[in-house]
Amino acid sequence: MSVIDARAPATPWTARCPRALDPRPLAAGDASVHLWLLRGGRDDPRLRLLVARYAGLDPAGLAPSVGAHGKPFLEGHALRYNVSHSGEWSALALAHGTELGVDLEHRRRVRRRTALLERSFTDAERGRLDGGGDEALLRYWAAKEALVKAIGRGIAYGLKQIEIGESADGSLHVARLGGPASPAARWRIAGFNPGEDGFGVLAYEGPVRPLTFFRAPD
Numbered sequence: 308m309s310v311i312d313a314r315a316p317a318t319p320w321t322a323r324c325p326r327a328l329d330p331r332p333l334a335a336g337d338a339s340v341h342l343w344l345l346r347g348g349r350d351d352p353r354l355r356l357l358v359a360r361y362a363g364l365d366p367a368g369l370a371p372s373v374g375a376h377g378k379p380f381l382e383g384h385a386l387r388y389n390v391s392h393s394g395e396w397s398a399l400a401l402a403h404g405t406e407l408g409v410d411l412e413h414r415r416r417v418r419r420r421t422a423l424l425e426r427s428f429t430d431a432e433r434g435r436l437d438g439g440g441d442e443a444l445l446r447y448w449a450a451k452e453a454l455v456k457a458i459g460r461g462i463a464y465g466l467k468q469i470e471i472g473e474s475a476d477g478s479l480h481v482a483r484l485g486g487p488a489s490p491a492a493r494w495r496i497a498g499f500n501p502g503e504d505g506f507g508v509l510a511y512e513g514p515v516r517p518l519t520f521f522r523a524p525d
Contacts, residue, residue: 333361333386333403338516340402342409342509344501345523348395353523361401362386378459389456391507398507406512408456410449413505417441427451427466431482435473446506447471450479450496453510458488 333339341361345351359366362384371379380387388401391411398411417423420441424433428447436444450471455464464486472482479498484491496510497518509518 333401335385335403337403339519340400340405340407340509340511340516341519341521342499343399343401343521343523345397345399346395346525347397347523349392349397351397354390354397354399357399358386358388358401361388374459376460376463378456378461391453391456393505396501396505398501400509400511402511402516404513405516406457406459408453408458408510409507410452410456411501411505411507412445412449414442414445417444420444427462429467429470432471446479446508449506449508450481450510453508454481454484454494454496457494457510457512460488464488 333341343357345353347353355369356366358371358381359369362369362381364381369381372382373379378389385403386401387403387405387407388399389407389409390400391398391409393411393413396411396413398409400407400409424436424444428436432447436447451466451469452462454469455461455466458464468485469481470483472480474480479496481491481494481496484494488494494510494512495515496508499507499509499518499520501507501522
C-alpha cells in the first residue's frame with residue numbers, strides 16, 4: 308500500500324546540494340529518485356541546467372519534447388523528470404526508467420472550496436474533507452495531482468478516477484484507481500517535507516525506490 312502522512316510528511320529534506328549545482332548524473336541501473344528544491348520560480352534557469360546535467364547533455368542544446376497532455380520528456384533518453392511550482396519555490400524530480408509526477412503546495416486559503424470538492428473528489432473523500440481545514444484538502448489534492456502527472460494525463464485523466472483513503476493514524480493511501488493506468492498497485496506515492504511552510508508528494512510507477520533530497524543554495 309502506498310502511504311503518505313496526511314499531517315506531517317515524515318521524510319526529511321536533506322541539504323546535500325553542492326554549491327556549483329553540478330550533480331553526478333544517475334548511473335545506468337541506479338533506481339534512485341532525486342528531488343531538488345529551488346527558490347526561483349517558474350523561470351529559474353537552474354531547472355534546465357539540472358535536467359541537462361542529469362541527462363549528460365549540453366544545457367544550450369536541451370530540447371525537451373512535450374506529450375499530448377503537456378508532460379515534458381527527453382526523446383530517446385531513459386531519464387524522466389517532472390517539476391512543480393508553488394509561489395517562488397520549485398520542486399524537480401528525476402529518475403531513470405520510471406514515470407514521475409511531483410506536486411508542491413504551500414499552506415493557503417482554498418478559494419471556491421465547495422466547487423472544488425464537488426468537481427475533483429469522490430463522495431468518500433468529501434465525507435472526510437467537508438469538516439476539515441484547507442491544509443487537509445490540499446494534501447489530498449497534492450496526492451492526486453502528483454499521480455495524474457506521473458500517469459502523463461494531468462487533470463484530464465479525471466481526478467475522481469482516483470480515491471485517496473485515510474487510515475486511523477492520519478496517513479493517506481491510494482484506495483482506488485480507475486481508468487487505463489489502473490490498478491493502484493502499479494503506482495507509489497511518497498510525501499516529502501520541503502519546509503518553508505509547504506509540503507509535497509512524489510508519485511512514480513513500479514516498485515519502491517530510494518529517495519535522495521537536495522536543496523539548491525539560494
